[in-house]
Amino acid sequence: MLYKIAGQFKTTYRADQALYPIREDAWLLGVILVLAWIVFPLTASEFAFQTLLIPVLIYSLAALGLNILTGYAGQLSLGTGAFMGVGAYACYKMVTIFPEMNLIAALLLSGVFSAMVGVVFGLPSLRIKGFYLAIATLAAQFFLIWLFEKWAWLYNYNASGAIQVPNIDLFGVAAAGPLASSVTQYYVILAMVTVITMVVINITRGNQGRIWKATRDMDIAAELIGINLMRSKLMAFAVSSYIVGVAGAMFVFLWRGAAEPNLFDIELSFRVLFIAIIGGLGSILGNYLGAILIVALPVVLNIVPEWLGLDIKSATLEHLNIMIVGTLIVGFLILEPHGLAQLWRLAREKLILWPFPHEGRQ
Amino acid sequence: MEFLSKVFIDPFVDMVAAPDFLMQVVWEGLVSGVLYALIALGFVLIFRSSRIFNFAQGIMVVFAALTLVGLHEVGVPAWISFALTLGVMFLLAVGIERVVLRPLVGQPDIILFMATIGITLFLIGGGELIFGGENKRMITEELGIPTGSVVLEPFGGLLILEQKDITAVIGAVALVVALLAFLNYTRMGRAVRALGDDHQAALSVGISLQTIWVLVWFIAGIIALVTGIAWGSRAGVSFALEIIALKALPVLMLGGLESITGAIIGGLAIGVLEKLFEIYWGQPLLGGNTEAWFAYVLALVVLLFRPQGLFGEKIIERV
Numbered sequence: 001m002l003y004k005i006a007g008q009f010k011t012t013y014r015a016d017q018a019l020y021p022i023r024e025d026a027w028l029l030g031v032i033l034v035l036a037w038i039v040f041p042l043t044a045s046e047f048a049f050q051t052l053l054i055p056v057l058i059y060s061l062a063a064l065g066l067n068i069l070t071g072y073a074g075q076l077s078l079g080t081g082a083f084m085g086v087g088a089y090a091c092y093k094m095v096t097i098f099p100e101m102n103l104i105a106a107l108l109l110s111g112v113f114s115a116m117v118g119v120v121f122g123l124p125s126l127r128i129k130g131f132y133l134a135i136a137t138l139a140a141q142f143f144l145i146w147l148f149e150k151w152a153w154l155y156n157y158n159a160s161g162a163i164q165v166p167n168i169d170l171f172g173v174a175a176a177g178p179l180a181s182s183v184t185q186y187y188v189i190l191a192m193v194t195v196i197t198m199v200v201i202n203i204t205r206g207n208q209g210r211i212w213k214a215t216r217d218m219d220i221a222a223e224l225i226g227i228n229l230m231r232s233k234l235m236a237f238a239v240s241s242y243i244v245g246v247a248g249a250m251f252v253f254l255w256r257g258a259a260e261p262n263l264f265d266i267e268l269s270f271r272v273l274f275i276a277i278i279g280g281l282g283s284i285l286g287n288y289l290g291a292i293l294i295v296a297l298p299v300v301l302n303i304v305p306e307w308l309g310l311d312i313k314s315a316t317l318e319h320l321n322i323m324i325v326g327t328l329i330v331g332f333l334i335l336e337p338h339g340l341a342q343l344w345r346l347a348r349e350k351l352i353l354w355p356f357p358h359e360g361r362q
Numbered sequence: 363m364e365f366l367s368k369v370f371i372d373p374f375v376d377m378v379a380a381p382d383f384l385m386q387v388v389w390e391g392l393v394s395g396v397l398y399a400l401i402a403l404g405f406v407l408i409f410r411s412s413r414i415f416n417f418a419q420g421i422m423v424v425f426a427a428l429t430l431v432g433l434h435e436v437g438v439p440a441w442i443s444f445a446l447t448l449g450v451m452f453l454l455a456v457g458i459e460r461v462v463l464r465p466l467v468g469q470p471d472i473i474l475f476m477a478t479i480g481i482t483l484f485l486i487g488g489g490e491l492i493f494g495g496e497n498k499r500m501i502t503e504e505l506g507i508p509t510g511s512v513v514l515e516p517f518g519g520l521l522i523l524e525q526k527d528i529t530a531v532i533g534a535v536a537l538v539v540a541l542l543a544f545l546n547y548t549r550m551g552r553a554v555r556a557l558g559d560d561h562q563a564a565l566s567v568g569i570s571l572q573t574i575w576v577l578v579w580f581i582a583g584i585i586a587l588v589t590g591i592a593w594g595s596r597a598g599v600s601f602a603l604e605i606i607a608l609k610a611l612p613v614l615m616l617g618g619l620e621s622i623t624g625a626i627i628g629g630l631a632i633g634v635l636e637k638l639f640e641i642y643w644g645q646p647l648l649g650g651n652t653e654a655w656f657a658y659v660l661a662l663v664v665l666l667f668r669p670q671g672l673f674g675e676k677i678i679e680r681v
Contacts, residue, residue: 139658319491326483
């Protein structure tokens, strides 16, 4: 049904190795892109931009960064929140030191700083593995947050200890700060996310992606077939922290508008990790599905009691929300440990085979 | 030069100049170290027997303490609510094993780790829903724990030991001794260790995985309750405890994920060293609050030299 691979012949190796070898996949992607680029911005309300569209994109970008490290290279990290913070503070310092700087350039450059910090904290991964490494990344988490608080130079010595995004124009339109409209911010984020996703898809499909997967599956074996583990792991930390840093800079500059150090605390790290795991480790699509679920869930939970005419206190609702997220995580792990992306893969398989029930080719 | 002397000389001069203050700092560190060690202990038990990195140990401490205080608030006498809380922790262990762990047997470690984070969120939400989020007072006197203080005068100075801290230390030692006795001298305890050594071999000689897992989570619950009482009597019972419970993680790293000795020694070492660092280096030189990260960085440095922690099992890797 819908998916008909019969009749789609591949006559060249190039066609067989294409990004979307099945025509329907390309169509589906086209529909999603049209929705994201044209339909949503035209129809969405301010509320939808601020609570759904923008956060989904930013969180999925952060999860994409983490997924490279954890899903592709197999190095569990619990310090994502702090690396987002590094990106945000780096962007803030650049924008305040060079007010003329182009916003896009600042966002892209801020990733470089978090990549450098990421490599430094990735060095232990050469000696430490598994859960020991996960706890080691917690050192980054707590140390960096402490640094954001104590190093007054980072927030320009202002009394509140928080960073406030100034008004920044991009090609004559206000893109960041209090004057910017949500649509502009949405388009900037969407463009960045689209480009970075395309780059990441190609990196993970290529040589580097295979090196990472070999490192993940068994690092000693990978070393024996001639993979330089140090380079592979540090590269994963660098690329991952770069993307996470850009996501962090956009998180503050194009969404929150201001940030305190504790915005980047361990809860943020865990939220991004949930998205990556519920979406599916080692999958690109999964990050988006996971982000949609985690971001939309509290919004839906807030609306449901109103529909039902129930009067529940907001504090109660918040606690219920935490409980439900916990339950969902456990539920999804039991239902499909490989995440939402795997559910989609199975569904797609069924669609291709339909109406025949048996398992066929992959 | 002046900076070097501030880092390497002044702190030691301060220590020698006021030995009673130094002893006070070490004592405070030891007490919090005992509590870190207790949390780490519950964790090690679960990790050894099931390879599950139990992130929920910290929140179990809060949940147990909240249940105890909550039951007492609705009028149950202190000791009966203690017993009832033990019952609740047992039900929790059964529930977790039934609902969460059984369907996930054999999944990769990271999946089980995520599942325990799911449990953590569930307990946070559920706990706040039932007991409310505000800070509660631990029922220290009602449980018969003395609350006075002992004043010593070493070197002509002043050293104040709170009696509830002394009780906490004694209680922790008793708990560890009982636990070691249980693990080494009872059939059940040996079964726990067997399961930790080799799952399949243990199953093939007739040890029930399910029973042992429930048992281990229940013991972790008991440890959580004791920790909760000890910590609650110092700082009150609230969800802020959970952040402190994260400190058990560097303890585990330092001591090794599998080692009970490691958990105890690591806990004490981190408790004492982070207090010393905070008082003599952190506050004068770094602007304070270094306790937030010192333990992690210390563990990280140790791990660079011993990747399996001080007492962990040597990691042997084969292709």
